[in-house]
Amino acid sequence: MLLPLAVWARGSFRNRVTETVPFGDAVLSTLDTCIGSEVCEELWTPHSPHVDMGLDGVEIFTNASGSHHVLRKAHARVDLVTMATTKNGGIYLLANQKGCDGDRLYYDGCALIAMNGSIFAQGSQFSLDDVEVLTATLDLEDVRSYRAEISSRNLAAGFFLPLSGGVDSGATACLVYSMCHQVCEAVKHGSQEVLADVRTIVNQTSYTPQDPRELCGRILTTCYMASENSSQETCNRAGDLAQQIGSHHIRLNIDPAVKAIIGIFCLVTGKSPAFAAHGGSSRESLALQNVQARVRMVIAYLFAQLSLWSRGAPGRLLVLGSANVDESTSGFSKIFESAKLWPQGPGRSESLDAQGPDGQAPRVHGIRSPSGLLHGNGVFFLLVQPPRLPDQEDMGVTYAELSVYGRLRKIAKMGPYSMFCKLLYMWKDVCTPRQVADKVKLFFSKYSTNRHKMTTLTPAYHAESYSPDDNRFDLRPFLYNTRWPWQFRCIEAQVLQLERRQHQDLDGVD
Template structure:
């Protein structure tokens, strides 16, 4: 047996924060060395941060990255380490690379071959893909190093790379590395979080280790790095198709190290038994270097899911943990002093209050109260607190802003939730402000505004009047204002610009209202990890969602204003995510709902959705930054681009009408009329 102790490291980085990023990397290396690790892999672009965007064009960024690399090298004594950074070669092209360092010596750079360029990723804007089978050189300081599609032979242990997207495509580089006799494949990644994505990563790690007869190390970035994308800190190690180690996800630590012991001879046996392994191929791509591999002691693999990943509520857990960690990182990386929330007592604002509370409790579980206070040490007075509840009172300020159209139910919902999590709670009445604005316009128009003629204007002014006081309080506290609009509202424009969309960040703009209501019930009754319950949500969970912008006797509800949430979600999924025409969407709804709603209701809902969608892109363009959660995201900056000025689907909606009228008697009548 040839036993090696290997490790995957995850780090929580910030774009272009050179000292911070370098310190995290060095600390991760030192921790790995303290655990007698021989080989450590760190995530993609960990030196610069992944989310540098157009600053990747900057010559200064490239120079700073190289200097950081040279500062890291002296800390790699007696260990082999992979770190990642962008390189600009003599052809004036920039490449996403992984650098292998052994015992204070740079061995070379492997370039990413396949660039992620869908949805949230835009890598082809900044980087050039490397062509397989090519090798070049680069001079850094006084020395010249090999660059390209390399395999490193480090005292007989052959190490290759698949960099993030390389492993997601069918013809992945691991096939070539297998043909060249690789023993270990490293995968430094910057793979954004989305629901259930960890399961996909685990599969390709296991499949790669089995198919290529190697030990495979995968490591991802951690935290909310640059504002929108969330990285869950996923790390896996597998050998010959067996998972040997995995990391905890959504940690609040700056770095984590996950270790395992592998048997190189065991994976070589798999390759010996393979009949298709011409290991002598591409000798010019092999880089040889000496290293004294210390013999490790065999350790039984202990890879298993975390306790919260084993239950039946993985999406609920991932939503809570991903958004909570993102809020924490956004808070500390923007050096803000807390959050301000206009707490209406409804589902959206209540969810945000619960998530801030969970942020604090999960941080306490992850790094302790001391670690939490250390990370927020810039906030005055934070060191005086000893409990999560005290910290919540300092970090979360809520304000109920009622009008004559607000009900006792929503006030009690807001107050009981704020008290249950010990958030600061204010209650102000804005009816006088609404009346002042209304009278100013009535005087200019020379007539009274009424609900019969000016319904939308009278609703919107109430929502907008809430924003200035919320912003004032936010500025006074040097805090972040949380916008409360969700994805269902964004899809159809059911949101007041400069009202419920006002905010520094929009944490729930990536999640639909139907799911959010389900999550709130789960958070109250079952809770994160089965023990972090937000019992103060009981009141909001008993209420029907309403904007409370019309007089109470009109019994306004969100679904009556729009359409049933399950129908809205289905239309959004088929029409926007899957890019189907309105007619095709209606055909899909007929099958999905199978008589639950009348065909007329489905037709009118499709027609209304596409009309509202096409005229409200300008609203989606103005939303505060939101967190990416799944492939149904509507954020126009990172996922779903749509023209502000467009046809309004005029031709497509005529075809929809013709199809509906031509088939009016053929569908089920359904149980519920419009």
């Protein structure tokens, strides 16, 4: 039998020995759950007690109601109870009086048991029975699972960043550290709002951040996920940067998971794919690269959800992404990118390859970039092919070229032929018409083959018009003929015409 409780009291009193005893809203805490109570009218008030109780962890709400009958009021009670558990999650037990109290009011019963917005048991209305008992078997884990899916209830306790030792992830890590520095400065200057937000995130009401490195260690977890294709150099870079910014750093190896997945394929098909360096085809090599990337994604989300739990702390982490806009525009990124947030926005790798006023690597709030981090290109660690290839070599174009292609395509809205004509002039001193044509064709082939990935990109901060966010800033189709037959024919015709003219000019010189 489910017996609703009504526990309430307000104010305080002073007893005979002058000791103050506080009174107020109370809940019952058990080994399994937490039970709270509100009285009849409180269900109808604009700020019902079940709202705050639910946010504080109460999972079962009881209401010993005395709600008299009014036409269509039973529907309103059902709506209020279901809405209470829809937006807050939890189990709601509503009892109600039955019969007449000797005056003009009649109490129509109609008790309810609801969970997560659904009614699981409902008593009859206007029943002549003196007592009516409702029962339902409910699983508290359903309440916890339901609440876990409500994003507004789950404030992230920090960030998880796969730190590769390359420029993109290093820049993202520095952005988080820079944020920590700004937070400490704001608190130092008396910002109570910032202090309250930090205390909520770290789940410590008495915490006051003073050292950016210490705060970074609380909210940022970095992870170097090595494989057999990784280098000690990048491992050292990642560790050096993590040590400087103070992040909680993890080192692990993904090879066992990669081999297990490939082993399943081999067991089922009897075929063993190989990298191109070991005699495999391009399809095999690409598939093996993608397995590594996807394993890293799964591991990132696993650690983001359970890393704090393993350390005895509440909450979970948001996975940060660190791909750059040039790679995304060309399609050199994975579909359904493995991140919840992309703080770099339209950041580009070559824009970070800069020197400070002293001719050395730039500092971010006193953090010196590890040797080679900002002055070296990103390194592609999915290929078994020594020496390891920088990203831009594997792509077939440089980051500087990608930036030009991307801006002409995204901002100037150029197609293959108009871009070819533009670059003929821009690169006339460094490239022949044939070289320009080949570069433009390569870019548009990759762009059109992979453009569908742009529709699934992780949300990013919008900092300029050169943005990868196609859903808002580039509404052109995302399905193209990857051969671009008409445009490429026009380019080829123009190249042949220019080459003939060049030969004629040379013949005239002779």
